Amino acid sequence: MPTKTEDLSSFLTKSLKDPSIFVNYGIINGEERKGTDGKTFAISEPSSKEVLANCADLSKNDIIEAINLAVTGFANFSSNTSAKQRGLILKEFFRLIIANSDDLAMILSLENGKTLAEASGEVNYAASFVSWFAEEAPRSYGDAIPSSYANTEVFTFKEPVGVCGIITPWNFPAAMITRKIAPALAAGCSVVIKPPRETPFSALALCKLAIKAGIPPDCFHVVPTTDREAASELAINEKVNKLSFTGSTGVGKMLTRLAAGTMKRVSMELGGNAPLIILEDADISKAVAGVMVCKFRSSGQTCVCANRILVHLDIKDRFIEALVDRVNALKLGRGIEGGTTQGPLVNAAAVKKVSEHVQDALSKGGVLHAGGKEQAHLNGFFYEPTVISEATTKMEVAHDETFGPLAAIFSFNSETEALELANATNYGLAGYFFSENIGRVMRVARKLHCGMVGVNTGLISAAESPFGGVKESGMGREGRKYGLQEYQNIKCVTIGNLQE
Numbered sequence: 463m464p465t466k467t468e469d470l471s472s473f474l475t476k477s478l479k480d481p482s483i484f485v486n487y488g489i490i491n492g493e494e495r496k497g498t499d500g501k502t503f504a505i506s507e508p509s510s511k512e513v514l515a516n517c518a519d520l521s522k523n524d525i526i527e528a529i530n531l532a533v534t535g536f537a538n539f540s541s542n543t544s545a546k547q548r549g550l551i552l553k554e555f556f557r558l559i560i561a562n563s564d565d566l567a568m569i570l571s572l573e574n575g576k577t578l579a580e581a582s583g584e585v586n587y588a589a590s591f592v593s594w595f596a597e598e599a600p601r602s603y604g605d606a607i608p609s610s611y612a613n614t615e616v617f618t619f620k621e622p623v624g625v626c627g628i629i630t631p632w633n634f635p636a637a638m639i640t641r642k643i644a645p646a647l648a649a650g651c652s653v654v655i656k657p658p659r660e661t662p663f664s665a666l667a668l669c670k671l672a673i674k675a676g677i678p679p680d681c682f683h684v685v686p687t688t689d690r691e692a693a694s695e696l697a698i699n700e701k702v703n704k705l706s707f708t709g710s711t712g713v714g715k716m717l718t719r720l721a722a723g724t725m726k727r728v729s730m731e732l733g734g735n736a737p738l739i740i741l742e743d744a745d746i747s748k749a750v751a752g753v754m755v756c757k758f759r760s761s762g763q764t765c766v767c768a769n770r771i772l773v774h775l776d777i778k779d780r781f782i783e784a785l786v787d788r789v790n791a792l793k794l795g796r797g798i799e800g801g802t803t804q805g806p807l808v809n810a811a812a813v814k815k816v817s818e819h820v821q822d823a824l825s826k827g828g829v830l831h832a833g834g835k836e837q838a839h840l841n842g843f844f845y846e847p848t849v850i851s852e853a854t855t856k857m858e859v860a861h862d863e864t865f866g867p868l869a870a871i872f873s874f875n876s877e878t879e880a881l882e883l884a885n886a887t888n889y890g891l892a893g894y895f896f897s898e899n900i901g902r903v904m905r906v907a908r909k910l911h912c913g914m915v916g917v918n919t920g921l922i923s924a925a926e927s928p929f930g931g932v933k934e935s936g937m938g939r940e941g942r943k944y945g946l947q948e949y950q951n952i953k954c955v956t957i958g959n960l961q962e
């Protein structure tokens with residue numbers, strides 16, 4: 463922890479084993495890029511509101527320059543490396559992430575607020591995408607099928623899409639970068655990354671390690687900016703062939719409209735409103751553990767967090783009692799302080815939103831069992847882990863993602879009612895349920911309208927699991943072989959007149 467007189471940035475530099483991975487400028491072609499006229503923006507630690515560092519604020523011209531360099535970078539990288547070589551470079555990138563994981567976790571915890579334990583977990587999660595796609599790179603299969611014409615062969619192979627624009631969120635400052643760039647680089651693409659305004663330093667540190675691992679500098683650019691119009695260039699510019707975005711549904715729709723101007727490929731990982739159903743035959747201890755990890759991971763700031771917890775009336779009271787015991791044992795505090803289990807929210811707007819959802823629920827008949835208050839005295843953006851029962855569809859939490867530590871408990875009487883409630887949303891990212899009945903497990907998993915289903919678990923994210931949604935939660939999948947395909951085009955070759 464910093465001493466009373468020490469500023470946060472000195473504390474960070476002192477804590478890092480290799481301070482050179484912490485940089486506060488853009489990286490274009492492997493070189494430091496300052497903002498025009500020295501323009502910067504401040505990044506503060508959400509737990510203390512203290513400034514961590516100022517970061518260079520790049521312009522639209524900088525982004526256009528990065529895109530132009532990425533065009534040449536792509537041409538060289540895709541034609542001069544084999545898939546196996548790209549896999550080897552990614553293996554070295556993985557090795558460097560693991561070797562620097564303590565430093566990366568410290569940077570991540572300070573800029574995002576999450577606990578050091580969660581930040582370390584995220585660094586490992588980020589690294590897992592790099593090792594996964596290092597292995598996937600050489601497994602980029604095409605196929606062949608008998609042609610319907612005589613004396614003809616028809617087959618397909620995969621080609622990299624080209625220059626990729628990557629726009630990522632603050633809630634997973636490292637993993638959301640690697641989940642996109644590892645498959646892009648494995649395929650042979652080049653990337654221009656616009657990191658989140660709140661947490662640019664993890665992306666910049668990863669860029670330094672990627673270049674050190676052997677990714678050509680003209681293939682990997684990071685352009686921090688607060689200028690939305692400049693960032694939109696990644697969606698508009700005709701030289702960008704693919705746009706991958708993780709963030710809100712509203713911004714995703716806007717970027718998709720812009721990308722349509724050049725018909726570029728898009729992957730959109732957008733908002734969720736996940737239901738978590740606890741059926742009457744569930745094992746309550748598994749369900750409580752599942753809710754704890756699913757709802758309170760990253761203080762409720764994940765797009766796969768359970769937003770609506772639906773509990774069968776027969777077991778509701780027992781479930782609430784067990785959940786409240788666990789929630790009351792959580793400890794709010796600074797991410798880098800030992801013993802903290804819950805970090806802060808990202809900013810004041812996030813605290814306001816949780817507070818509004820809680821007040822709205824309580825004003826409409828919700829019953830408070832735990833939490834329910836902002837913790838302004840802690841100096842950061844803290845809101846207590848909160849449990850409210852008697853939630854109804856009239857409440858805001860039923861329709862809008864809280865993105866914070868509010869466990870809203872709805873109840874139901876039958877499986878049919880639970881499914882109706884669960885599917886009554888425009889979103890379809892994740893859904894969860896708990897049941898010990900195998901027939902029911904298969905039935906309910908099929909009937910939930912979402913891209914990912916967790917059964918008897920609250921943790922579904924991993925490199926081998928295709929991440930993505932249906933409905934307004936977006937399009938595309940990240941992870942497994944599908945993640946690589948998002949960065950590839952299928953080319954079909956027909957060879958006719960093969961007769962002698």
Ligand code: SIN
Nearest residue numbers: 633708764765766923
């Ligand atoms: C997200 O919230 O965007 C990602 C969460 C995850 O990968 O588990």
